[in-house]
Amino acid sequence: LLVLGLAQDRVDFETTETVEPSMLQRILTGLPDRQSEVPVGHSRGAVGVSVVDIEAIKAFLKKCWSVDISTKEYAYLKGAVLFNPDLEGLRCLHYIQSLRREAHQALNEHVRLIHREDTTRF
Numbered sequence: 001l002l003v004l005g006l007a008q009d010r011v012d013f014e015t016t017e018t019v020e021p022s023m024l025q026r027i028l029t030g031l032p033d034r035q036s037e038v039p040v041g042h043s044r045g046a047v048g049v050s051v052v053d054i055e056a057i058k059a060f061l062k063k064c065w066s067v068d069i070s071t072k073e074y075a076y077l078k079g080a081v082l083f084n085p086d087l088e089g090l091r092c093l094h095y096i097q098s099l100r101r102e103a104h105q106a107l108n109e110h111v112r113l114i115h116r117e118d119t120t121r122f
Helices: 002-008 023-029 051-067 071-082 093-114
Strands: none
Touching (some): 071 093
C-alpha cells in the first residue's frame, strides 16, 4: 500500500547516508524512531529493506509512472493488496478471498473498458 501510494502521488526519493534519516528512510529501512529503541516486529540489528529492494521499489515506481495508471486503477490495486488472504491468523478467510476477487474483477472490467486496445494491461 505504501509503494502504491508513492506511485500514485509520483513520489521520487533518494536514499543517501545522512546524520539523521528521514521518516521515509526509517520506514523503508526499519530504523527505530527517536522515541523507541527497536521498531515493532524487528529485533536489534534488523536491517529492514535492502538496497536491492529499494532499487526494485524505484523500478516499480518508474513502471507505474510509465503506464500512466489512473486513480481508479490505483484504488482497485490497493484493494487487491489490502485484501490479502495469505496472511497468517486471519479470520473470515473466504470473505477476504472474495473481496480480493472482487477487486481483481473490478480492475479487469475497468481496464477492458478504458484500455480496449491494450490486452496485456491487466
